Amino acid sequence: MSEKYVSLRNLTLSYGKTVAVPNLNLDVVEGELIALLGPSGCGKTTTMRAIAGLLTPTSGTIVIDGRDVTRVAANKRGIGLVFQSYALFPHLSAFENVAFGLRLQKMPETEIRQRTEAGIATVGLAGFEKRKPAEMSGGQQQRLALARSLVMEPKVLLLDEPLSNLDARLRLEMRTELQRVQKKTGVTMVFVTHDQSEALALADRIVLMKDGKIEQLGTPHQLYAEPATAFAAEFMGFENIFRVQGENLVSDFGQLPLGFKATSPMLAWRPSGVQVGQGPLSGRVSASSFAGGHREYVIDTALGQIKADAPIETLEVPLGENIAFDLPKSNARQLSA
Amino acid sequence: MKNLTSWAIIGLTLIFLIGPFIIIIFAGASAGESLAFPPDGLSLRWYLKVFTIESFRQSFVLSMGLAIFGTLAALLLGIPAAYALNRYELPGAETIRTVVASPIIVPGIIVGLALLRYMVIPLDVTVTVALFMAHTALVLPYAVRVVSSSLNNLRSDMEEAAVLLGCTRLQAFTKVVLPNIRGGVLAAFILGFVTSFNQVPVSLFLSGPGVRTLPIDMLAYMEITYDPSVAALSALLAFMSLAIVFIAERLLGFSRYV
Numbered sequence: 001m002s003e004k005y006v007s008l009r010n011l012t013l014s015y016g017k018t019v020a021v022p023n024l025n026l027d028v029v030e031g032e033l034i035a036l037l038g039p040s041g042c043g044k045t046t047t048m049r050a051i052a053g054l055l056t057p058t059s060g061t062i063v064i065d066g067r068d069v070t071r072v073a074a075n076k077r078g079i080g081l082v083f084q085s086y087a088l089f090p091h092l093s094a095f096e097n098v099a100f101g102l103r104l105q106k107m108p109e110t111e112i113r114q115r116t117e118a119g120i121a122t123v124g125l126a127g128f129e130k131r132k133p134a135e136m137s138g139g140q141q142q143r144l145a146l147a148r149s150l151v152m153e154p155k156v157l158l159l160d161e162p163l164s165n166l167d168a169r170l171r172l173e174m175r176t177e178l179q180r181v182q183k184k185t186g187v188t189m190v191f192v193t194h195d196q197s198e199a200l201a202l203a204d205r206i207v208l209m210k211d212g213k214i215e216q217l218g219t220p221h222q223l224y225a226e227p228a229t230a231f232a233a234e235f236m237g238f239e240n241i242f243r244v245q246g247e248n249l250v251s252d253f254g255q256l257p258l259g260f261k262a263t264s265p266m267l268a269w270r271p272s273g274v275q276v277g278q279g280p281l282s283g284r285v286s287a288s289s290f291a292g293g294h295r296e297y298v299i300d301t302a303l304g305q306i307k308a309d310a311p312i313e314t315l316e317v318p319l320g321e322n323i324a325f326d327l328p329k330s331n332a333r334q335l336s337a
Numbered sequence: 338m339k340n341l342t343s344w345a346i347i348g349l350t351l352i353f354l355i356g357p358f359i360i361i362i363f364a365g366a367s368a369g370e371s372l373a374f375p376p377d378g379l380s381l382r383w384y385l386k387v388f389t390i391e392s393f394r395q396s397f398v399l400s401m402g403l404a405i406f407g408t409l410a411a412l413l414l415g416i417p418a419a420y421a422l423n424r425y426e427l428p429g430a431e432t433i434r435t436v437v438a439s440p441i442i443v444p445g446i447i448v449g450l451a452l453l454r455y456m457v458i459p460l461d462v463t464v465t466v467a468l469f470m471a472h473t474a475l476v477l478p479y480a481v482r483v484v485s486s487s488l489n490n491l492r493s494d495m496e497e498a499a500v501l502l503g504c505t506r507l508q509a510f511t512k513v514v515l516p517n518i519r520g521g522v523l524a525a526f527i528l529g530f531v532t533s534f535n536q537v538p539v540s541l542f543l544s545g546p547g548v549r550t551l552p553i554d555m556l557a558y559m560e561i562t563y564d565p566s567v568a569a570l571s572a573l574l575a576f577m578s579l580a581i582v583f584i585a586e587r588l589l590g591f592s593r594y595v
Contacts, residue, residue: 054497075500087498091516100512101502152502 002065005030005188006051006156011060013046013212020046021212023060028156030065033182033189035203037196037235043212044192048158051190053077065155080149080187084160086141088133094120094144095129101152119151120144122181139170143177150185159191163198175202196235200224208232230266230335238268238333239307249327254302256281259326264334269327271296274308277315279326285317299323358575365569372565383569393570396554399465400534403550407472408480408529412522414473415480420514422481423488438478445538448475453542464545471539476529483528487521488514527585531578 006028013021021043028034036044049055051062053074061070069077089097099116107115120126123143133141142162149157162178163171179202182189193199199206200220208215208223208231216223216232227233230241242249244262249255258267259280276297283301290296294309295316308325317323360374365384369377387393418437422430440448448471457467491514499509515522540550549557551574559567 052501054500074497075503075505077501079501081498081501083494083498085492085494087492087494089495089499089513089517091519100499104503104508148498148502 002030003027004063005065006190007061007063008047008051009061009063011047011050011062012058013043013050013055014058015046019058019212021050024212024214026207026214026217028188028190029205031186031188032204033179033191033202035199035206036190036192036209037194037199037206038209038215039194042209044194044209045160046212047209048081048160048190048192051156052079052081052158054081078152078155080152080154080157082142082145082149082157082159082162084162084164086133086145086165088141088145088148090133092132093129094125094131094133094136097133097144098148098151100148115151119147122150122184123147123177138166139174142166142174146178146181150181150187154187156188156190159189161193162191164193164195171198178202196237208235227268227333228336230268230337233268233333233335238270240271240274240327241266241268241335242303249303251303253304256301256303256327260329262332262334265337266335267327268333268335269331271307271309273328273331274306275326275328275331276308276310277317277324279324279328281326282322282324285319285321285323288317288319297323299325358572361568361575362572365565365572367565367568369565371563372568376565383565384573386566387570387573390558390566392549392554392558393551396549396551399468399548400551403468403472404530404533407469407533408476408526410469410473411476411480411529412484412525415477415525416484416522418477419481419484419488420510423485424493434481437481440474441478445475445536446542449539449542452539457543464543464548467543468540468548468550471543472533472536475536475539476533479528479532480525483525484518484521487518491517523585523588527581531581534574534578 004027006026008024008026011021011024011026012019013024024043024047026047036047038044046055050057051064053069053072057070061068063069064077064079089100092100095116098119099112102112102115117126117129120129123146125140125143125147128136128140128144133144136144142165159178163174166174175198178189181187191202200223203220205217205219206223207217210231216228218226223232224236227236227238233241242251243266244250244258244264245255247258247261249258249267257280272294281301283299283306285297286300286305287298288295291309294312295314297308297310297317299306299308306325306327363376363379364372364374366379366381367373367376367383368380415437418433421427422434427433452467452471456462456470457464462470495513495517496506496509499513500506504512535552536550537552537556540553541556544550544553555567555570
């Protein structure tokens with residue numbers, strides 16, 4: 001098992017004169033499921049296309065399984081890509097879609113048949129061999145696209161927003177499916193997503209990207225519990241992020257006294273980390289909605305709006321009334337910037 | 338009342354569109370000696386005579402050849418052109434599109450004259466070659482347009498998927514792009530064939546002694562002989578066009594592409 005199965009070294013990627021990714025360094029462990037997470041334009045898709053060979057780097061190297069593939073053509077890299085749109089071949093049956101790559105390798109017909117059928121079975125599509133992609137549901141099309149890449153036994157399987165085109169129920173099903181297939185085949189997977197819940201649920205490690213740079217890299221738990229920067233914190237659901245100035249919390253709107261001594265330049269709280277109903281601070285309720293297990297408040301304060309989730313047992317405060325709250329030290333996440 | 342008016346309008350439109358065709362069929366089926374409608378009695382003799390006129394046979398073969406090979410040549414040029422215009426951000430793509438379309442925008446008379454004056458005469462090409470080049474140019478706009486519209490419906494990531502499965506760019510084109518634009522290519526061929534076969538103004542300038550396309554030959558024939566055979570031939574050609582379009586529609590839903 002290689003710690004540097006896929007290795008991106010000083011990788012710079014550009015479109016014309018626009019540099020999308022400047023000087024990226026990243027190691028992917030063999031057999032892991034790693035997520036490139038970030039908002040659109042952060043360079044995650046560009047990075048994925050470069051690994052696939054669909055985009056030639058301006059500089060830097062890409063090493064896969066010990067071999068420098070930076071200048072190797074996309075069709076010779078042995079990398080699979082499941083496109084966001086699936087990119088199935090509409091004129092071919094499900095069977096022929098999966099067999100497509102094997103046929104190019106001029107494999108004996110019996111082996112093609114055997115591997116294709118096994119691939120189709122792996123993704124649970126046995127019995128659908130004769131269907132055309134247009135006659136299959138979105139979820140089935142995705143499984144087919146997955147099978148088409150998997151039968152090639154790629155060194156790395158890239159997935160572009162694998163769950164974004166599916167409805168909520170299928171998304172859950174496909175998530176489990178991807179994890180199962182990965183366990184079964186042991187293939188190294190790199191997937192690109194803008195949805196942090198998708199990354200948290202699916203990935204072994206998450207690469208959070210911003211402006212073509214790695215903002216933070218870690219396990220889902222690390223990123224969720226210990227975001228290092230304001231950007232990472234915001235992505236991980238810390239909705240209340242403020243600067244620290246001496247004894248005070250400061251925003252563009254104003255300031256509030258901080259009840260403890262802070263050592264970091266910024267502090268962040270999740271809505272669930274804000275204590276509601278009692279505390280030294282107060283603000284006016286400007287929005288309030290019932291969310292099942294808790295009540296979501298938006299509180300107008302000197303810092304601007306603060307989002308707070310109150311346990312359902314606490315007394316409901318009507319709109320426009322003042323509400324007491326606290327930003328406790330125990331729930332505060334220290335951020336570098 | 339409103340209903341009656343709309344039916345009347347539809348009826349008149351149909352008569353206007355189909356009327357000439359019916360007149361031609363019957364004028365050709367005349368038993369008399371001259372072109373007339375209503376015909377002097379009915380007979381199929383003019384329909385049969387058409388096949389015995391040597392110049393018609395020669396010009397039919399020429400027209401067929403021009404339509405088939407001119408359209409094939411136009412597709413050979415047009416498919417790559419449409420592909421490049423669709424897939425790459427070419428500088429001056431709009432200009433290229435306009436230039437490619439110009440043979441159908443500029444009146445045929447002018448195209449014919451220009452080709453004659455500045456290509457056929459200075460280059461001293463044979464009449465057949467001149468006609469072939471002209472017909473290719475005339476069909477090219479249709480080839481590019483129709484193929485373009487089917488390429489538009491084909492997402493480019495399909496080719497990337499093919500490449501990642503091991504295809505070269507060329508294999509991706511032949512194995513994935515071509516099969517999926519087959520309908521458009523066939524539609525372009527039929528449209529091009531019919532356009533070329535029925536083309537008059539350009540061919541008028543380029544036809545030379547002994548080498549005439551069928552429509553030009555029919556015009557020449559009518560100037561000398563005013564018998565119903567031209568009507569009979571016209572009706573036969575109309576049936577041929579109808580049959581082609583009908584088969585195309587049945588096979589691949591031709592009307593989707595045009």
